Amino acid sequence: MLILTRKSGEVIRIGDDVVLRVLEVRGGQVRLGVEAPASVRIYREEVYRAIQRENAQAALTTADPMDAATAIWQRRRERER
Amino acid sequence: MSGTIRIVSPRLGTYDVPADRILELPDGLVGLPDARRFALLESNHPDTPFRYLLCVDLPELAFLVCDPEPFFPGYAAGLPASCGATAAEAAVLVIVTVPDDAGAMTANLMAPLVIDGANRRGRQVIVEGARFQTRHRLLPD
Numbered sequence: 001m002l003i004l005t006r007k008s009g010e011v012i013r014i015g016d017d018v019v020l021r022v023l024e025v026r027g028g029q030v031r032l033g034v035e036a037p038a039s040v041r042i043y044r045e046e047v048y049r050a051i052q053r054e055n056a057q058a059a060l061t062t063a064d065p066m067d068a069a070t071a072i073w074q075r076r077r078e079r080e081r
Numbered sequence: 082m083s084g085t086i087r088i089v090s091p092r093l094g095t096y097d098v099p100a101d102r103i104l105e106l107p108d109g110l111v112g113l114p115d116a117r118r119f120a121l122l123e124s125n126h127p128d129t130p131f132r133y134l135l136c137v138d139l140p141e142l143a144f145l146v147c148d149p150e151p152f153f154p155g156y157a158a159g160l161p162a163s164c165g166a167t168a169a170e171a172a173v174l175v176i177v178t179v180p181d182d183a184g185a186m187t188a189n190l191m192a193p194l195v196i197d198g199a200n201r202r203g204r205q206v207i208v209e210g211a212r213f214q215t216r217h218r219l220l221p222d
Binding site: 062067070072 | 092093111112113124126128129131133136142145178179189192215219220222
């Protein structure tokens with residue numbers, strides 16, 4: 001891993017298009033500003049991981065849940081009528 | 082595009098899908114960058130809100146999806162304008178997770194699929210902020 005030391009206001013440039021700016025360092029927190037093309041998706045790591053995990057959980061594995069999900073939805077709808 | 086694309090799914094069987102019906106997500110799904118082309122398939126049930134989303138590139142990959150509107154009215158309209166969900170021909174789908182207790186199934190409102198109906202291209206958007214989570218009960222108790 002490349003490790004760089006930067007002060008508040010200083011910048012790291014990644015390739016030609018991405019600029020990472022240290023805006024503020026206070027206590028145990030760092031505020032970062034990221035400038036990047038719209039095609040570059042930028043997420044907090046924990047958010048990305050949560051979506052990745054949920055996609056994996058939602059992927060159909062052995063059983064096809066269509067019948068069970070539909071049956072429960074239909075029952076619920078009948079009850080609400 | 083013309084012709085059909087054959088998808089052999091180990092879970093759902095074999096489908097021949099017209100090539101011009103394929104949905105394209107150029108960035109793939111989050112965490113699954115190679116899952117870029119999908120077919121949206123109706124089930125055999127005449128009366129269900131759910132459809133299958135079957136991956137063309139990884140045929141073993143399939144999801145249950147639904148239109149969020151009947152379950153979460155106003156959801157799509159309330160998404161940030163930047164994700165394109167409010168465009169004229171946009172379609173929004175949410176991925177459904179069905180646990181063993183199917184009644185507890187949830188929808189991932191934090192990462193909907195937003196598709197441009199005009200060119201059938203889209204992406205899995207991540208909606209940051211506290212409003213939406215990855216698991217919202219579709220059928221609350």
